[in-house]
Amino acid sequence: MPVDYSGTWDIVSNVNFEKYMVALGIDFATRKIAGMLKPQKVIKQEGDCFTVKTLSTFRNYDLSFKVGEEFQEVTHGLDNRTCQTVVNWDNEKLVCVQRGEKKNRGWTHWIEGDELHLEITCENQVCKQIYKRTV
Structure with a gap:
């Protein structure tokens, strides 16, 4: 059973x-605001x-998804693009393309102790x- 990300x-x-x-092509003003934020993630996992x-x-x-099922994601509030997204397990890591x-x-995404790690990638x-x- 994979690790529980809920919390x-x-x-x-x-x-x-x-x-x-x-x-991502996000404008200067939005980048400055976003850089000062302290976001919180609320994750609910059911299987x-x-x-x-x-x-x-x-x-x-x-964002809602089922692991292994591709879906169309519209990144409203981020960079407002549409992409085909799929999330899969890689051992206990969640890997999104x-x-x-x-x-x-x-x-x-992966968990180490009481820490949730996230690496987000775009281009280089x-x-x-x-x-x-x-x-």
Whole structure:
């Protein structure tokens, strides 16, 4: 049985976020606002079905998926693009591939202790984020 990702997670580290947003084509003003935010992730997992809510004081983003099933994702509130997305298990990691306008786009989530790790990739940029489970 894969690890349980369910819970509420607060960001504690956000490395290379600015360059990642530039690779996505996000405008200067939005990048400056987004760079100051402290997002929270609320994950609900039921087997291979996930709901991931990324919450902040500026914008929220909701994502629902079933592992192994490709779907059309519209990244409203992020870079507002449409892509074909699939998330698969790689041992206990969740690995997402997003095919669309931007190359080499996707993310990987995994848990180490009480930390939720997230690497998000677009083109040649990788942003590394760490979240801590809230009590």
